[in-house]
Each structure stands twice: as structure tokens, then as C-alpha cells.
Amino acid sequence: MSLPLVVLLPFLGAMAAPLFAQGGRTAIAIASTVPALIALAALFPHWQTLADGGVVLYTYEWLPALGLSLSFRLDGLSLLFALLILVIGILIILYARYYLKPEENIGKFYGLLLCFMGSMLGIVLSSNLLLMMIFWEITSLVSFLLISFWTHKKGARRGARMALTVTGGGGLALLAGILIIGQIVGSYELDDVLAAGPIIKAHALYPVALTLVLLGAFTKSAQFPFHFWLPHAMQAPTPVSAYLHSATMVKAGIFLLARLYPALAGTEQWFYMVSFTGMATLLLGAYIAMFKHDLKGLLANSTISHLGLIVLLLGMGTELATVAALFHVINHATFKASLFMAAGIIDHETGTRDMRRINGLWRFMPHTATLAMVAAASMAGVPLLNGFLSKEMFFAESLALNLPGYWAWLPPIVATLAGIFAVAYSARFIHDVFFNGKPINLPIYPPHEPPRYMKIPVEILVFACLMVGMFPTISVGPLLYAASSATLGVPAPDYKLAVMHGLNLPLFMSFLAFFGGLLMYSQRKRFFAFHDRFREIDEKAIFEKVVFSLGLRANRFTAATENGSLQRYVMLLIVSALAVAFLPISEMGLFIGSNGLTPVDWPTATLGAVLIASALATAAMHRERFFALVLISVVGLLTALTFVRFSAPDLTMTQLSVEVVTVVLLMLALYYMPSWTPVESSRGRRVRDMGIALLAGSGMTIITLAILTQPFSSISEFFLANSKTGGGGNNVVNVILVDFRGFDTLGEISVLAIAALGIFAMLKNTTLTPPPGDGLGHAWARQSHPTMLKQIARPMLPMALMVSAFIFLRGHNLPGGGFIAGLITAVALILQYIASGFSWTEDRIAMRYHNMIALGLLFAVMTGAGSLAFGYPFLTSTFGYITWPVVGKFELASALVFDLGVYLAVVGATLMMLVSVGRISPHSAIRAIPSESSHDADTTTLTQRETE
Helix, strand or coil: CHHHHHHHHHHHHHHHHHHHHHHCHHHHHHHHHHHHHHHHHHHHHHHHHHHCCCCEEEEEEEEHHHCEEEEEEECHHHHHHHHHHHHHHHHHHHHHHHHCCCCCCHHHHHHHHHHHHHHHHHHHHECEHHHHHHHHHHHHHHHHHHHCCCCCCHHHHHHHHHHHHHHHHHHHHHHHHHHHHHHHHCCCEHHHHHHCHHHHHHCCCHHHHHHHHHHHHHHHCCCCCCCCHHHHHHHCCHHHHHHHCCCCHHHHHHHHHHHCHHHHCCCHHHHHHHHHHHHHHHHHHHHHHHCCCEHHHHHHHHHHHHHHHHHHHHHHCCHHHHHHHHHHHHHHHHHHHHHHHHHHHHHHHHCCCECCCCCCHHHCCHHHHHHHHHHHHHHHCCCCCHHHHHHHHHHHHHHHCCCCHHHHHHHHHHHHHHHHHHHHHHHHHHHHHHCCCCCCCCCCCCCCCCCHHHHHHHHHHHHHHHHHHHCHHHHCHHHHHHHHHHHHCCCCCCCCCCCCCCCCHHHHHHHHHHHHHHHHHHCHHHHHHHHHCCCCCCHHHHHHHHHHHHHHHHHHHHHHHCCCCHHHHHHHHHHHHHHHHHHHHHHHCCCCCCCCCCCCCHHHHHHHHHHHHHHHHHHHCCCEHHHHHHHHHHHHHHHHHHHHHCCCHHHHHHHHHHHHHHHHHHHHHHCCCCCECCCCCCHHHHHHHHHHHHHHHHHHHHHHHHHHCCCCCCCHHHHHHHHHHHHCCCCHHHHHHHHHCHHHHHHHHHHHHHHHHHHHHHHCCCCCCCCCECCCCCECCCCCCCHHHHHHHHHHHHHHHHHHHHHHHHCCCCCCCHHHHHHHHHHHHHHHHHHHCHHHHHHHCCCCHHHHHHHHHHHHHHHHHHHHHCCCCCCCCCEEEEEECCCEEEEEECHHHHHHHHHHHHHHHHHHHHHHHHHCCHHHHCCCCCCCCHHHHHHHHHHHHHHC
16 A cells, blocks of 8 residues: 555645645645655665565556556656655755745645645556556646746746646647557556567557657657747746756656656667657757856756757667666756756845856855855766766767667767767856856845755755765665666666776767867857857747637637527537538448337327427427427427337436426526517528438438347346346346446536536626516516415425435335436425525525535545445445334345435535526515515515516
């Protein structure tokens, strides 16, 4: 259970952390670190298993029919990323305590930060690809909220929207790729997918699946040509940049490439697509970083370059290149997170990030300057620092890559050139910020060292850069070996982590990069002059232009197709369906299967004829709205009789109940509308619509004949065979609703509840004055609530509730159930509103529909959660038999509680919708009832109307 706990803890912390906001920044920071510390402690016991090459698995079946399970996997690779997520996350939480201002919404910030930590842990620990996809999308959503945390800044809002658009689009491509892989393998479990690597690579859909998966990885990790979103995401607070955009979120794409390495790597498509994308990103990011004046802009583009370096190594497809890629993941996360935090300190203490103004800070902030210079030197690949070791491995692998002809020179040249740029922009970071004269017009002057504890996270990470750089075997050797073995799927090859490997060509490339970078920086004015000759591409402006253009085109298309006419919408829908189905139907012709046509007796023929006549009459008299409503109710009644004819009592009862509720709803709506509709359609349009209707009806007739006249097998046989033994009920329909397909029913009542709440919210403050009479000029009756109707309706209430209870209790074995009983109860109650008015009814029947809906959903969910508590799938029901005195032996099923939830949700939602519509009349709000006399109530209503 420890693996699900590791993922769940940050989410629990996100819910609890805002509660500590009232205690101040220190209290909430300490509270936010607790979930991460517990998660770290939960991972510790598994270290020896992972060091021995083992894997820790946890699997719980969730939706097996969809291939989705709550599966978690801890191996060397997931442990490496989990440690980066948790350790750096803890440091960022402590750092943010001093970075954020007291007046900012720290509860929201820490809650989102912990949510992001949990979603990243979900990605790296998921053993099911669909589950990983869920967490993948959560990271995109939470990062959007974190980037736009400073909502008052326009740049933050636009940067967040850009990041969400790019990474969200890549997420859709990744989902498609995962679905294809799952279809090829027959499973979404990671063990099955990794073992099926040869099958996937030999499949005809491999190029498509690979392309889609790489789109997801490249967009997330800001690879060319999707790199442009990352610099604009730097509008976020610096703790967000340090965490999301250096150590975690942008590493998610890297993790995906490493995780699926055994299944997808090793082909030419992988080599060319991954390595050349990484190569382009490596050079482009390094070049742009050199010429950025914004401190975080320089670091963001250098991040893009280093991510390209890792992708290039993974694309090479060799075992040692994979080891080097994972090694650089560790090194980059440490030195880049520390650099971002140092940049945040500089911004915090000077009020600006413009490198043309923040010169000479060494004199004011020597401690911070020392930390930042060590981290920047590691980024440049200076010896005795961790960045130097992984850079050496990168140079060695670029030389070992055997490409044909002159192409063999390309990787070493690119690697050396990128190294030169890395040294140049690192030297610029060090010299321009901490030396190079005096500060120029700083908003905060003189700058000074930040609070002591704000520097501790930076010190820890810089210390890690030194430890890994000088003692790599001791500090990260076992972890790197375990991660490399898990990535490759086989034991990692022999390699040596040493400070120096002697005089060799990679060392010469390092010297060339170092001195070449210093030379480039010394000639920076010439390079800047050369760069200024070219027009800088504004990716944000291009993105905004593309988004605006797409929005404009979408609006034009919408305006052309949606003009507010329901008639047009229905016509377009039916014509589209006819266009799609025309070819197969025309080829099939009038097809009658071997079963032949069922003989028709005269009652059935009469029923069908009346049904058709009523439907045609409804269409013909649709302008007379009241008569059309009467006729359509006849159609509903005859449909219920059709269900009786085919022995479907449950459907019959449901149809009748729904019909009554629908008629009441339409009557309430028609009360506020004109009683007739003028003729608006031309004769030609009516002829066109009649032709479309005939074509659609003919097509459905042909399809129906083809389906119902040939032998077919139905899933109903399974339900008939297992209804009693598996669900404990003889009523197959009800057992399906509350057991076999209980999850569907839960979704349906949830949708019903949401619809009711939506109607309530829309009509809450709406008031409509109905017309004074009908369409013919006749005034409404003087009595709003006729005495005869009241005398009939009031005694019907207890009778209807008794029938409802009877229908509810017998539903598991005889026609009935919670849905039908709920509709009967709702009809009985709404009849009291209609007959006696809102005031009379609410004074006697106090009912809060919100609470009833919530209670119904709670009962339904708790029934499902109860089965989980006993180790069964969600919403698994159970039943048994008990014996009571006098009553005797009878069945008791847990599905009864679920059905009670359905009943309450249906009653609450139905009444909320009907009452909300009824209340929009100003007369419904009258509560002036001085006595129990109905005459007084009627007089009050009449006086109110006369006044109006």
C-alpha cells in the first residue's frame, strides 16, 4: 500500500495545507513539507529491492473492461524521478516561504504546489499507461494555475494559456499513441508493454504510435519546434520556475522517453526523430540563451538546451548514451533549480531581473554570489562539478556514434558548439550579474543578502553539485545504476564514474568548449551586433495571432451554422446522418433476414396506426402549442402501451412517469409563452423538410428491418442467467441498474443532479410575468387553485407516496425500483404545488431539494465505497436472507441503499427543476395567507393580479 500512499499524500496535503494559512507562512510551509517527508520515508524501505534489480508493484483492478487499473510500479527509474520530485519539492516549499509576500494567497500557492507534486509522482510511479495519462493531464492543468498565479499580470495569464495549449495538445496526441500501443499489445500494463517491444516495433502502426508518443513528450519537455512556451512560462513566481520548469514538469517528457525506451527505441525512426529533434533543440536553446537580457529568460533557454541534450542522448539508442542521459537528468535538476532560486533571490533583493542593470552584486551579496557562481560553473561544465561529468559522457557518446560518411562529424561538432555556448552564457551570468561595474538604477538599492533560511535550499543543491562532481561513485553511483538498468530493461553496461578519465578526445573537446566559450564571451559585443542584424522572432505574438485567427474562423463557422434556429440544427444533424449512411444503405437495399417479418394482429396494427396518426397530427398542429402538447402526450402513452405489448413493464412504468413529468414541465413553460406560433417557413422549405423527413424515416425503416429480421445474440442472456445468482434479484432490469451497470446509473443521477442545479442557478433570480389570458383573448380563471383540484389532489398525496414506497421496495424482484418510485413521488408532490400553490405546500411539506440531491448522491457513492472497503470492485453489491418474527424470511440486499440514493436524487432533482420553472412567475412568490381559508388565499392572488 506504500506506493499509492506516496502518490496520495501530496493531494491530501494540498487539501490540508490551506488550513494552516492563518498561522502564517512558516506554519503552512512546515505543514506542506510533512506529506513529502512521509512519502520519502515510505520509499526508503524499498531501496535494497531496487538496488538488487527488483521491482515493487501494487495493482488494484479498477475498470478492467477498459484496461484501466490502479497500478503503481517502483523501479530504479521511477525512484530516481520520485527522489528529484520530493527532495527538490521540499526545498522549493521552504524557499517559497521567504519568496512570497505575506499578502499573497499562500494557501492557494502551497495547495497547487502539492497537487503538482502528487501528479508528477503519479506519472513516474504509474504502472498503467491510462493511469499515467490521467496524471499527465493533471500536471498540465495544475501548471496552468501555477504559471498564472499572479493573475493581475497579463504576461502570466498569456504564458499560462500558451503552456496549456501546447502541452494539452501534446497530451491529446500522447493519449492517441497510448491507445494504439494498448491495441497492439492487448494491455495497458507497463510490464506487458515493455515486454512486447519487438511486437510493437514490427507492427504496421508503430510509426504512427511512435510519432504520437513523441509529440506528447516533445511538447511537455519543450523540444523544437514546441520550445517557445517555456520562456513565456517564466512569468510565474520563481519557486514555480525552479520546480516545474527545471526539475519536474519539463522532465516528464524525458521520463516518458526513458520509460518507454525498451518498447519504442532501437529503430531508425526512433534514432532520426529523437536524436535530430534533440540536436536542434540543444543548439537553438543555447544560442538564444546567450542573447537574453532577462535572468530567468537566460535560464529558461538554457533549460531548453539541456533538455535537448538529454533527448539527443536518448535518441542515440546506445546503452551508455542512456546512462549519460539519466546522469545529466540528475545534474541538470540540481544546478538549474539552484540557479533559478538564486535568480529569485536576486530579483527579490534588487527588484529587477535585467542583467544590464544588476551589475556588481558581489560587493552586496557575496554569499548568494558564491552559490550562484558554483551552480553556473556546473552548468558550464567546469571540472570538479557534476555538470562536467555528464558533459564528458555526452562528448564521448557523440564520438562513438557511427554515422555514415561525413555525417559522423555532425554529433561531435554539435556537442562542442553547444558546449561553447554553455560556457559563454554561464560566463555572462557570472560576470554581468556579480561583477562588470556597478548596479544601474536598481528599484531596490542597496541590495543585501536575503534571510538566512532562504539560502539554505540553494546551499543544499550547490553542495550536491560539489559532492557529485568530486565523489560521483559514492553519491549517485548506485542510484544511477539502478535507474539505467530499469530504463534499458537489462543490467546497465560497465561504465566508470570518475573525475578524470585521462587525456582523451572528450577532454580535449571540454577544453575547446571552455576556452571557446570564454573567447565568445570576451567578443560578446560583436556577437550581439551580429545577432541584432536579424529580426527577433516573437513567439508569443505568433501564438496569439494563430489563436486569434483560429478563434475568428471558428466564430465565422459558428455564425454560418448556428443562427439560433433549432429547426436548422435538427436539419443539419439529420442531413449529415443521411450523407454518412447513404452509401451503405443504398448497397444494402431492402434487406429482410432469415427470421422474416413478425405477423401483425389487429390490436397491434390499430395501436401502430393511432401512434403514427398522433405523431403526424403533432407535426401538423405544432403551431397550436397546447393541442400539440396533448397530441404528443398521446404519443407517449401509446409508446408505453408498446412496451406493454412487448412485455417490458419496467419500461412502461418509467415511460408513464417520465411522460407525466414532461407534460407538467411543458405546461409550466407554455404558461409563459404564446399559445400559438405564426407561420414562418416558406412553402419550399416545408417541402424540403418533408423530403428530408421521408428519407430519414425510410432509412431507419430499412435499418430496422435488416436488424430485427435476422438471428442475433444479445448480452441479455448473460443478465438473465446471472441476475438472481449474482445480484440477488429477479427483476433483471433493476439488477442491471443497481449492480451490473451501477456505475452508469451513478453517472446518470449525477448528470441529473448537475442539470437540476444548473436550472436552479439560471432561474434563481428570474421573474417572468405571464400573459393575462390565452391566445384567443380569454382571461385566466379567477381561481388560481380551483377547489375541486385541491380536494382531489390532497388525498392523493398519501396514496401516491404509499404506491411509491411499494414500487421502491419491490423493485429488486418485481417491476419497480428507485428511479420509478422517485418519479412517482415527484409527480405526487408537484401536483400539490399545482393544486394548492407554493405557499400552502411549502408550509406543510418542508423540503430542501439541494440536501435531498446531496444525500442521494452520498448514499450511492457510499454504497460503492463500502464494497471497496471489503476488497471488492466499486459498487459491487451483496445480498443475504434474514428471518424476522411474524415477517418471516426475506431478502436484504446492499443494492437497496444504492437504490435509495437513486430515489432521493431523482425526487430532489425533478422537484428542483419543476419548482424552479414554476417560481419564475411573480404570483408564485405570494405568501400572504392569513388563515387556512382557501377563499382568502384565492382572494389575495386575485387582488395581486388586479393590481398588476
